[in-house]
Amino acid sequence: MENEQGRTLDAGALKALAHPLRVRIYDLLSERGPQTASTLAALIGETSGATSYHLRALAAHDLIREVPDRGTARERWWERPKGRVNLPGPADQASPSGRAAAQIVTAEFFRLRHQTLMEYINRPASEREDGWKDAGLVTTSMLDLTAEQLAEVTAELTSVIDGILKRYEGQQDTPGTRRVTLRTEIFDLPVAVGRAEGDQERS
Structure with missing residues (x-):
């Protein structure tokens, strides 16, 4: 049964996530569902080699996982496991490296969150479809x-x-x-x- 309290990232997972590109990849997997290194590369303007490297680093700490029974040896699909994830803040870390990692992760998550909000607020009226326009x-x-x-x-x-x-x-x-x-x-x-x-x- 899913832990309703969610997973609180330990120091190792937090440090693995502490890279702006990895936070972006993690965020995209949450937002858009399963992706490959190639589709992620197209979304963020990086090479598939770079996204593949970061995907493996995230997977090493169970932050993401390979989608079972999908893809090939050359084209692997990745997803973020379902469930709440709790991100400890800098003040929760005992070591300087832990605080630095937490600062990177939280700053990038909130930067992306604010960016998404502003894109929604500034979306032109012509792009607001009927039925969705006043639903938010x-x-x-x-x-x-x-x-x-x-x-x-x-x-x-x-x-x-x-x-x-x-x-x-x-x-x-x-x-x-x-x-x-x-x-x-x-x-x-x-x-x-x-x-x-x-x-x-x-x-």
């Missing part, structure tokens, strides 16, 4: 919570997301579907200078 949502809300309430909301959102993922899993071959990205962000902001915690004053 980009929203930001501000509220005041205690640490315990923040943990409760985080758990509630995680439960909702897990339920949605289970409800629609396995639909990749269903006509009319396309890959969408579901994002959730909730975290405490730094305490502003001159405002103590618990101060509810509004400007």
Whole structure:
């Protein structure tokens, strides 16, 4: 049974992923499904030799795996295993090399995430198909919570997301579907200078 808590990358896997091109490959396998070294090379503008090298490095730490019963000895297909992956941040690493690896991985993941969001926001109206045009949502809300309430909301959102993922899993071959990205962000902001915690004053 799939571990609902997901896999937390250990130091070795994190260091294997700590290369912008490998993060991009990993992201593309999540976004587009199984790919070969050649199809990935075309997507990112690299040689198939380079993508093949990075694919093997990712596979060595079980970050990706070869698709069974697909491809040939010359054309191998790769996929990202299903399930949640937790990326430890720099502050979670004990060694300088671990912190450096975590910084590379998190910075590149969030750069790609922001790039995808901006591409969506800036997509011309002519490229927004009927039915899909107003289906997405980009929203930001501000509220005041205690640490315990923040943990409760985080758990509630995680439960909702897990339920949605289970409800629609396995639909990749269903006509009319396309890959969408579901994002959730909730975290405490730094305490502003001159405002103590618990101060509810509004400007």
